[in-house]
Amino acid sequence: MFTTNMLTSQYQFSPVANGIKIRDSSMAAADGTETLTKGTTNTVVPFVDDLVAVRDTRDEAAFIRVFGHFGPRVKSFLMRTGMDSALAEECAQEVLVTVWNKAHLYDATRASPSTWIFTIARNKKIDVLRKQRRPEPEELPWGPEAEPDQADVVGLQQESEQLGRALRDLPEKQRELIEKAYYGELSHSEIADQTGLPLGTIKSRIRLALERLRHSMK
Amino acid sequence: MTVKHHLTDDLLMAYSAGDLPEAVNLIVATHISLCDECRAALGSYDAIGGAVLDTCDSSDMSKTSLNAVLDMIHAQNTQTHTKPETDAAKDDVLPAPLRDYVGGGLESVRWRSAGMGVKQAILPTSRDATARLLYIPAGIAIPDHGHQGLELTLVLKGAFQDDGGYFGRGDIEVATEDLNHTPVADISEDCICLAVTDAPLKFKGLVPRIAQPFLGI
Known part of the structure; x- marks a missing residue:
């Protein structure tokens, strides 16, 4: 819900x-x-x-x-x-x-x-x-x-x-990360290979994306 | 019941995406069974999943696909719908997802002694993470340990205290590598927890190292 x-x-x-x-x-x-x-x-x-x-x-x-x-x-x-x-x-x-x-x-x-x-x-x-x-x-x-x-x-x-x-x-990069998370493309070691980004950066981008979604829903 | 320590966004999102080891799914599902806030939050993560599904390009299905599906539903159309299963074996300590893994209520747990009155029972999940029930007598401390991966501890009965705060029924502690902690069971009551780890724990000091093989963690 x-x-x-x-x-x-x-x-x-x-x-x-x-x-x-x-x-x-x-x-x-x-x-x-x-x-x-x-x-x-x-x-x-x-x-x-x-x-x-x-x-x-x-x-x-x-x-x-x-x-x-x-x-x-x-x-x-x-x-x-x-x-x-x-x-x-x-x-x-x-x-x-x-x-x-x-x-x-x-x-x-x-x-x-x-x-x-x-x-x-x-x-x-x-x-x-x-x-x-x-x-x-x-x-x-x-x-x-x-x-x-x-x-x-x-x-x-x-x-x-x-x-x-x-x-x-959402900005394209943030949206892509959210989508990847739901496709299961963000798990395991291929994260860095796929995105060229360290895990910490990915996590903070996803956090930003979620913040934006929250803001849009207010 | 007021739950004070909740799941992280990371965990909720990964649970919604279906991207967690079985043991972690189990502790997330158990916490949500006890926590309305996280249940509501999970709803919004599922809604994001729905929005992602909406953005999928559509891949053509074969021409025979629809007929195959209609054949399947016709073949079973005679079945009557069963009601959602009623919960015969209610248990005050173990929510439904845990009862499934224990095979019943608290009395069905097959405890093994881990020394100092501590007991544990490892639950059958896939091997990429381990779920165990821990029984900690009132006032007893679990040895100080750090860990390489993630450690999640959910209180089912009683309470424990450590550097992260006070954890009562329904509270979940999400400990990462940086946290060295010595959970101490509250003095007033024996404590039962569900603990999930995705890497072996590292105990400090001699006695805990001896205990480690017994605990299997």
Whole structure:
């Protein structure tokens, strides 16, 4: 979950934005009225509605749109992390199958479609390249299901857009380092070879980039 | 619970990027289980990951790809969705990610004595870093040691004190090579920690050197 104040240097706990609720998928499927409240209208980010349709009505046409947009990007992302084209293609397919299978866990108040699909692609990368499982934090305790507020959905998606713009607006060298960090290109000894920079410089540039992102989100 | 000592930006970002050894992932996930601030911060790092995914060029997928995926989801369509797993084995000391590695709650930990009442249990992770649970009796000091790499110590029960400050449940100490420290368990209660190292520790003085092979660190 992402809010403006989370990227400020002093993190603040925001009860709404932290998406404390954990959805019971069987309830969501059984209760048509609830479906209507879960984010199906005018969101500013594409594919929120499609992902929600996949989640709530197992809408295959919506899934095909999600596949058409994210499949090629996930493949590209996985190739940057070091997979060859054939393996990346196979893994991208599996990532999209996971999107379908785990759609009941998608919460539009907690993550944009890109963010949610990124986490699935990342876990696939760890699974395939590092051959490790990834320990995940304990889910927060179940509380009474709060009514998902459409304003939260829209607010989150707007912030995601804003973050995307802020990332694109970073000075090129800083943006490249952030991207490399997420592709896993900043680990190990090839850091210096790839960038020609000592580790300390890379770290301070990334810190600067994060500061700028935080500033843009204020 | 108020957590005072948090994860660094470096660690949160690398956890989000999926670029850490398994043992480090484990301690990060365990801390986040106990710390709302870092959980929120992780959300923003994941959001950066989403933004990076958005900036990826798209690589053409083969023409058969969509059909292959649709075949896969149809083949399993009969499956009903299972609810998120409910946590049968709640434990007051070990959060869920640790219970997975221990194979249960605190009573399932297979402790081995490391001398002076200190006990440890090494958890099964990949070998690029080591995760161990440490049991330190109240008032006992862990020998003064420096280390070549990173040492992360997360308090699960009780508290300890060293040059870095006072660490209670949920607090994590991120020690780098420069810090020589002698964690001392708080006098009032036995202390249980999760400690992760990515290089062998260097103890000073004779006794700790003898102890080192026993501790395996």
